[in-house]
Amino acid sequence: MFLISFGIWHAPLPFGDEGGYINDAIHLNNNHAYSINPYLDFYKFILSVICSDPVYAHYIARLVVSLVSAIGMLFLLDSISMIRSNCAKIITLALWISSYAVTPKAQFGNVNLFTFDLILIGLVPLLRKQSTARIIFFMTMLLWACQIRTEYYIAFVLFLTYFLVFIFLKIKDIYKSFLSGATCFSAFLLAISVFLIVYDRSRTEKYIEHDSLLIFGQHYASYYVRVHKDAGVSAMAEYKTVLDKMFNTPKSVPEALKNNPVEAARFLLNNFSRNCVIVVPALLRHRPLFIPEKYEKRGECVEIAVILAILAFGGFMGIRSLGFGKTAGYLVSLSKNCKLHFFILLSSSMIIAMVMLIPDTRYYLPIAPILFSGIALIIQYMIGKLRFKMKIALIFIICIWLCHPYFIAQSNDHQIVLKMREEAKKIQHEPQITCLSPASIATFAFGTRFKFIPESEFTMESITALRYDFIVVNKYFRESSYWAKDKEGFTRFEKNPEEYGYSLLGSSNDRHEMNVYVKSR
Known part of the structure; x- marks a missing residue:
């Protein structure tokens, strides 16, 4: 992990949702307030104890x-008794580490993986021993994970039902364990957690309602x-x-579904089929492995197809060597294994993502335990007949191939942020920044000390009047109706900003094409 992360300070900054979390954490620290969102508390800790600079706080968190x-x-792979080969575990781990799910592209941020980490911290001990x-x-x-990503409430309810049945069937054995110190301590932690969440219930309910509609609106707009x-x-x-136009200004997701059920059904079915x-x-998904990056998605699809073909061939040969009859019996016995039950119940959290969210790696993390456990079993069979020295050589080659430093060759676009800080020192007032979602880059540059002018107020007249200290323009703004209202004027501004009293401070080297x-002055 340290090998693939070497040079992480060269990673592009996520000028998107991640800046919003950091902004919220700074506000909480300034107001000496708490949050029931563990991800915000995680950033609060980093910013207040380790490093107050939002840029380096993000790199540390990442x-x-x-x-x-x-x-x-x-530890999860090590908790599954069927996966006996340490070599298979290491190769599978290299696949996991080098995937975009674990080393995410900058604009995705860390929130989904952080939530999954919380679940792993609770799941691994349970896999090793059920008590x-x-x-x-x-x-x-899992309850704390629900405070970050509300879709995990589905898994929470299903797990609660499963464990209640489990306790009912083994009530005599369970009764004795209730007297142990570990049980009392765990129960105390759960009670405190429930109290804090219920105490803040009104704010939590408003957040869930607002967050759900926001997510539905953003993903529907992408589909639209x-x-x-x-x-x-x-x-x-x-x-x-778009949401107000198609769903008659809904106040919640159920209201949106009620206002236009046909369009909602079309959107949800389309999403489900694609997911x-x-x-x-x-x-x-990985960084380019053997096809040059210039081929982009086409090369990526070929590489993934090759990986899937190798795994499918290994799985088929494993079933063939074991025999289809024994395999069927093995699957029947496996279906009774509580560890598989845990993985399936956790995967239920993807229901919302499968029907409502656009296809994206970060939303599929709940199914990762099943997928990578299966991959480890296939790899275990494929390398089973190799000699020890051959296995070591194979591990070394695969780990270097998959996990060589990821960020060291990337351009360091946080120089834009540093330049913005230098320019802000020349301003006597709070920097005024405008255009599409500039709050994230402003958070990295200025913390909370800036004034945000919404994109709806961004006009050529205000540019000519030198109303803004900083203007952020990216691909998404150029595609918007705000840009279309005066496309010629905005295009002239970007071609010759000096004519309007501005200069180009920097550009991002990514698909967002941000200036x-x-x-x-």
């Missing part, structure tokens, strides 16, 4: 989250723009406009 996920997956104390501890960690290519709107900037096809390949302009 490294810690990826490292914990690697350790968690290793009352470990069941309660796992449910506590993909289907209506001539819509002339940006899914990132104008999702609320079903993509879910497994998405978790196997940052600063007022000349």
Whole structure:
């Protein structure tokens, strides 16, 4: 993990959702407030104890989250008795570490993987031994995960039902374990967690309602723009406009579904079908392995197809050597294994993602335990007949191939942030920044000391009047109706900002095509 993360300070900054979490954490620290969202508390701790700079706080968080996920997956594989080969575990772990799920692209941030890490912390002890104390501890960690990603409430309810049945069937054995110190401590943690969450219930309910509608709106807008290519709107900037138009200004997701059930059904079915096809390949996404990066998605699809073909061949040969009759009996006995039950129940959290969210690797993490356990079993069979020295050589080659430093060759776009800080020193007031979602880059540059001017107020007249200190323009803004209102004027501004009293401060080297302009002084 440290090898693949070497040079992480060269990683592009996530000028998206991650900046919002950091901004919220800074506000909480400034107001000496607490949050029941563990991810915000995680950033609060880093910013207040380790490093107050948002840029380095993000890099620290990014490294810690990826490292914990690697350790968690290793212990998870080690908890499955059928996976006996340490070589298979290491190769599978290399696949996990080098995937985009664990080493995410910058714009995705860490929140989904952090949530999954919390679940792994509770799940691994439970896989090693099923006891009352470990069941309660796992449910506590799952409950806290629900405060970050609400879709995990589905798994929480199913696990609760499963464990209640488990306790009912083994009540005599369970009764004795209730008297242990570990059980009492786990129960105390769960009680404190429930109290804190219930105490903040009103704010939590408002957050869930608002967050659910926001997610539905953003993902529906992405679908809408993909289907209506001539819509002339940006899914990132104008999702609320699209949502209000198609679902009659809903106040909640149920109301949106009620207002236009036909369109909602079309959207949900389309999402579900696409997710079903993509879910497994998405978790196997890696940086270019043997096809040059210039081929982009086509090369990526070929590489994933090759990996899937190798795994499918290994699985088929394993079944063939074991015999189809023995394999069927083996699967029947496996279906009674509680560890498989745990994995299936955890995977239920993907129901929301499968029907409502656009295809994306980060939403498929709940199925990772099943997928990577299966991969480890296939690899175990494929390398089973190799000599020890051959296995060591294979591990070395695969780990270097998959896990060589990921970020060291990437351009360091946080230089834009450093330049913004230098320019801000020349300003006597709070920097005024505008355009599509500039709050994230402003958070990395200025913390909370800035004034955000919404994109709806961004006009050529305000540019000419030198109203803004910083202007952020990216691909999504150029695709929006705000840009279309005065496309010629905005295009002239980008070609010659000096004519309007601005200069180009820097550009991002990614698919977002972001330019940052600063007022000349």
